[in-house]
Amino acid sequence: MVQSTNDRRRSGGLFLVLALVAGLVVPAAQPAVAAGTALSPARVIPAPVSVRPANGVTFELRPWSVLSYDPRLPRARQVADDFAAQLRPATGFPLPVVPAVPGLALPGISLQLGAGGQVGEEGYQLDIAADSVRIKANRAAGLYYGVQTVRQLLPAKVERTSVQPGPWTLPGGSVTDYPRYGYRSAVLDVARHFWTVPEVKKYIDDIARYKINYLHLHLTDDQGWRLAITGWPRLTEVGGSTGVGGERGGFFTQDDYRALVEYAGAHFMTVIPEIEGPAHANAARSSYAKLNCDGVAPPLFTDIYGSPNSTLCLGKEITYEFLDDVIRQVAALTPGPYLNVGGDEATDVPKDQYRSYLQRVQAIVAKYGKKLLGWQEVAGSTDPARTTAQIWFPEEVDQQAVADASKHGAKLVMSPVEHAYLDMKYDENNPAYPVGQFWAGYIEVRDAYDWEPETVVPGIDGKSVIGVSAPLFTELVFERPDIDILAFPRLPAIAEIGWSPAATHDWTSFRDRLAAQGPHWDLTGVGYYRSPQIAWPPRETR
Incomplete structure (x- = not known):
């Protein structure tokens, strides 16, 4: 049986994760990451309900990172699979999607159940630490919307369809977010x-x-x-x-x-x-x-x-x-x-x-x-x-x-x-x-x-x-x-x-955050109007 490229990536990535968990593979010493800009809604639309920055904390997505999901949450696997598929082309990382293991913190991004009643069915809680990113929600819709926020916080080059040089960093902190209207x-x-x-x-x-x-x-x-x-x-x-x-x-x-x-x-x-x-x-x-x-x-x-x-x-x-x-x-x-x-x-x-x-x-x-x-x-x-x-x-x-x-x-x-x-x-x-x-x-x-x-x-x-x-x-x-x-x-x-x-x-605030969307649109083929009311950055070429 011929194994597809995606299958090889997933199986190879999963083997790496299991090896890490078992202590069989130790990643090389990580280079020091300069203190990142504190988490801010400065690149996120719609503006979140609340943001609590963690000054000096930066998360970096790495070749051994995984996307884990709570199997108790219907459609969580779908959200994780789709997010991994969006990230793989530009990062070049395997990013295997695996079920969460109770009591075991896997390196990377985790989609979890249980954000509390405050956020309702569409809200989410996002926590970005130096070693992990956690998106918590009560329903899969909340996970999906949390993922959209993470996509905006990543460098715009994550939208490219060919492998790009890193680093793939996220600013540390916490976001609590839910909609004003349903x-x-x-x-x-x-x-x-x-x-x-x-x-x-x-x-x-x-x-x-x-x-x-x-x-x-x-x-x-x-x-x-x-x-x-x-x-x-x-x-x-x-x-x-x-x-x-x-x-x-x-x-x-x-x-x-x-x-x-x-x-x-x-x-x-x-x-x-x-x-x-x-x-x-x-x-x-x-x-x-x-x-x-x-x-x-x-x-x-x-x-x-x-x-x-x-x-x-x-x-x-x-x-x-x-x-x-x-x-x-x-x-x-x-x-x-x-x-x-x-x-x-x-x-x-x-x-x-x-x-x-x-x-x-x-x-x-x-x-x-x-x-x-x-x-x-x-x-x-x-x-x-x-x-x-x-x-x-x-x-x-x-x-x-x-x-x-x-x-x-x-x-x-x-x-x-x-x-x-x-x-x-x-x-x-x-x-x-x-x-x-x-x-x-x-x-x-x-x-x-x-x-x-x-x-x-x-x-x-x-x-x-x-x-x-x-x-x-x-x-x-x-x-x-x-x-x-x-x-x-x-x-x-x-x-x-x-x-x-x-x-x-x-x-x-909105004007500045809107300007940050321009490079993402350039790289995803959205032919937007460069309104003179917005200080757009230079165009990115696809």
Whole structure:
């Protein structure tokens, strides 16, 4: 049997560990390591809850280091395996992954169970000593987020795919960290322009570093229907055939979608599917004439902004049979708790009819075991105790309806367009990169960072806010590099608002920490915008 390179590395590394434990191999005397910089959040985004530096203490990852994990913690092995795989190419070290041995301290990085109730299910405790690194958590998600912090603390060259010279050091100290909000989302619009499975996976890779835990896929709109639905083949054959400007048509098969759900899950990220209605439905209406009140399918819509007559026929029972079938299939494909039903910009629907539609749709969503998520317009038209509303345009929101809904159990996600919409341009005079919209204004990095979720809508119950979201709609995004330059460096700003305590919010600190992300992005192929607000270091070459 031929043994793969990775197998040889693991088995050889494990033999070395066992030999060390047995006292058969003694590593050569270690060279003295200069006292490292005290542990600081100066390179970490989102900012941790608390940091306790250990002055003069430095940990160095070495050829005999191992990654150990507590087998009592489900998925701990997965986190350890993935982390080792990320570290091996640049370090050249075997980094075997082994179960922890009770009472035996193995040299290297250990992933452990038991961080205490304070950190909850996503938090972690990180302790960096001269001879070991310990990440403790109550759930594997906490281990994963602790690993993201360690990756940022390591030299940026750890992102390279070929062996690099060391040393591979971490500053000593302790970090206690957990999220402010349990909902930290990025919206990716695949409806206006279609993005392939590999393109979406790369986005998942990049945003997971900043502890984003929900990927909201905008699957349907006027310009495209992007998920195959059994029994309704024209949705993708016709509705998925094009996009804005007639470009980037396409769709996900159900197997494609399952692959994305699985890939996101491996990054401790939950997919939220959005199926638009009653408006923004021209792709569906173009596919099936029976979804129109006059029984005539309108032409495909490829303009930038929404179709002026894009509403499903709400007086026909076939509309609700259609929605029931779609929601049933999408819910079965999606293990997460939420299903987004849109609900926005249905300006041509009478209020009573709109309310009746949403109540029927909410019942369908509940029938298939999901929680209804919708844009801000759904507040006041659904059962608040079973509703999550995403605030996107605070200037036009019905403040009283949202405040009342929040006080009767509705949950709120904040993504104010003037701060959080990543599809807006950075500034008015940016000839180097003209892609993006500006109908909501220009959003530089500081604009994306300087806002407070619980004051976006006056009069709400602050406890109803469960998190934040960073939407990226793609009407004017035609190439995959456009996504990178619009999302980075602004997405980390939204991520920090969602994760870090309000007390840590500080533009000067964030600006410096953001600059430290640049070399990591250079080496992982993230084509970010070098905002003049940030003192970026020189570019790294891949």
